[in-house]
């Protein structure tokens with residue numbers, strides 16, 4: 001599975017906690033992240049992550065493009081709802097595209113944990129069937 005991990009600055013510590021707690025599940029998947037989130041995950045968890053640009057510099061849009069190309073199976077985007085973001089339109093666009101393509105999306109650590117547990121239990125295996133069908 002291809003998983004996108006993104007966190008606003010005040011939520012980055014939560015992302016690290018989540019990634020450490022579910023490291024054994026995440027290590028079996030392809031991880032993608034916006035620039036700074038990815039840097040921290042790599043440094044603090046040892047997980048392998050493909051990094052895009054930083055969010056405010058276009059990283060959210062790059063991940064959105066992957067979503068639109070069916071290259072992302074799950075998005076965990078720990079948003080900070082209390083701090084205005086200069087790139088708010090990009091944030092909304094990524095969330096919108098995840099809904100357009102019906103990609104499981106978590107915007108807080110509680111739902112993020114549920115998605116990762118579900119991933120470990122195989123609840124997202126339908127995405128593999130979906131990929132097989134789209135290739136026919």
Ligand SMILES: O=C(CO)COP(=O)(O)O
Pocket residue numbers: 006007008009033034035036037038053054055056059060087091
């Ligand atoms: O701003 C972000 C998401 O909107 C995250 O970007 P960084 O991971 O580069 O901080």
